Structures are given as C-alpha cells and as structure tokens.
Amino acid sequence: MTDDTYDRLVEFKDDPEAFQAETKRIIDEAIESFPEERRERMRAIQWGVDQELAKYKDPVARYNRIVAMMYESLGDLNRALKGELQQTEKAPVLDFKKPNT
Numbered sequence: 816m817t818d819d820t821y822d823r824l825v826e827f828k829d830d831p832e833a834f835q836a837e838t839k840r841i842i843d844e845a846i847e848s849f850p851e852e853r854r855e856r857m858r859a860i861q862w863g864v865d866q867e868l869a870k871y872k873d874p875v876a877r878y879n880r881i882v883a884m885m886y887e888s889l890g891d892l893n894r895a896l897k898g899e900l901q902q903t904e905k906a907p908v909l910d911f912k913k914p915n916t
Contacts, residue, residue: 867880868880
C-alpha cells in the first residue's frame with residue numbers, strides 16, 4: 816500500500832460503506848495486476864477472506880481475524896519451506912449402490 820492509498824482510505828474514516836467500496840476497488844485492481852493465469856486463484860483466495868470476515872461485524876474483531884489469518888498463512892509457508900507441510904492424502908471414493916426399486 817502506498818502513502819497515497821493510505822491517505823485516500825483515511826478520508827473514509829466516517830463512512831464505512833465508502834471505505835468498503837474503496838478497499839474492494841483497490842483489491843480488484845491488485846488482482847487485475849496479476850498475470851491472467853493467476854487471477855482466478857487470487858479471486859478465490861479473496862472470496863475466502865471475504866467469507867471469513869463476513870462473520871465479524873466489529874472492525875476490531877475483523878482486524879484481529881485478518882491478522883490471525885495472515886499468521887496462519889505465514890506458518891503454513893514456513894512449514895512448507897522446511898518440508899514439514901505434507902500434502903493431504905486423497906480421500907477414498909465410496910461406492911454408493913443404487914437402491915433396488
């Protein structure tokens with residue numbers, strides 16, 4: 816985030832709806848700056864973040880949750896770099912038989 820972006824967001828301190836609209840615009844702009852083949856994944860990640868934050872109405876609770884999510888992600892990255900993060904095993908496919916009618 817640039818100083819200009821921060822200054823622009825501060826202008827919305829008394830207008831939560833305008834603040835949300837501006838942050839969405841900034842996020843969308845950032846996603847569009849990714850190579851095309853990465854954008855869908857970035858949108859999916861952002862959707863997950865949005866869904867998690869929607870659980871919290873209090874701005875401080877939302878802030879605390881996003882910080883926790885960032886630390887979780889950094890922990891995952893650290894474990895992956897150390898070779899400690901294992902890929903999950905594929906789940907077995909259950910054979911559901913069609914009931915006799």
